[in-house]
Amino acid sequence: MTNNGLYVALGDSFTEGVGDWDPSRPNGVRGWADRVAEQLTLADPGWSYANLAIRGKKLRQVIDEQIEPALALEPSLVSIYAGGNDILRPKVDIDAIVQAYDSAIGRLRSGGAAVLVFTGFDSGQSPIFGRTRGRTALYNELVREAADAHGAILVDYWRMKVLQDERYWDVDRLHMSPAGHILTAKKVLEVLRASDGLDVPELDTLPARDRIQRLKHDARWAREYLGPWVGRRLRGVSSGDNLSARYPAPVQITPET
Incomplete structure (x- = not known):
């Protein structure tokens, strides 16, 4: 991606940046979306950035609270990732929430923005969160269909198997560590075909x-x-x-x- 413009990030804690702690920044976090915006701006000072994501939001909350404010900013690039908090609930209708997601992606595309979406992470190795693996797999297939239907750009988070290493995760095991956020930013920039000057930090040795x-x-x-x-x-x-x-x-x- 070479054109300059406005990048707007939408979603929940994943996009807000939880796990990549930085007390000097709003809400005390940095995150992959900040890092993507930084690299876009370094390559072309014409880029600017807004981040409307807030931790804990479910998919319909993201749609209801963030889509219209994002469109009002007239972005050229939007990233949106939502549904993870729904998948972790005791009951969820995956078909219904992704149908709403599909409509939201279409709404963003109709505003003229390029739209970046994500599949869900493969938590199969987690004894707790791995129980939702089947839900996430269904969610992913429906998100792929929505991305294809609207010409959205897909980041295949499910296939980022390197993130199975626990050192890419914060101590809560639910949010990525700074290294995980950097790795995700690098993947996003790769998918956008944008320049990338990020270095993934060397990981600490796992304790025996x-x-x-x-x-x-x-x-x-x-x-x-x-x-x-x-x-x-x-x-x-x-x-x-x-x-x-x-x-x-x-x-x-x-x-x-």
Whole structure:
């Protein structure tokens, strides 16, 4: 992609940047979308960027709250990824939510923007989140069909098997680490055929754990992260309830911002 313009990122915690912690930035995160915007701006200062994504949002919330504000900005490029929070709920109608997603992608395309969408991540190796693998596979097939129907650009997150390495994930095991966000940004830039000056950091050596140590490690994770996450679901609250969009109006950002 060589034309300059406005890039607008839509979605939930994945696109907001959770896991790539940076206290100097809005909501305390950076993320792959920021990194993509930085690289676009470095290659062509004519690019600007808005990010309307907020953690915890389900697909219909993303559609209802973010599509129209995004279109009002008249973007030339939009990325949208939603549905992961729906898939993790006890019950979900995948066909219904992706039908709504299909319509939203069409609405964005009708505004003249190039639209970038993602398949869902393959969590098959996770003993907890792996239980939703079948749902994600169905979601992915329907998203592929929607992308084909509307001429959207697809980033195949499912096939990024390198991300199966736990070092690409934050301690909560639900959001990517900085290295994971950088790797995803590189993939997005590759799909966009844009220049890429990003370096993936060298990964730390995984600690050796015997069976007892792994059980203790998993128990601590369940107590500190899984339990509170389940509790929020049961109470009907979200970690993003009191947050606003990080960049609701266009800005220019660089790695030094």
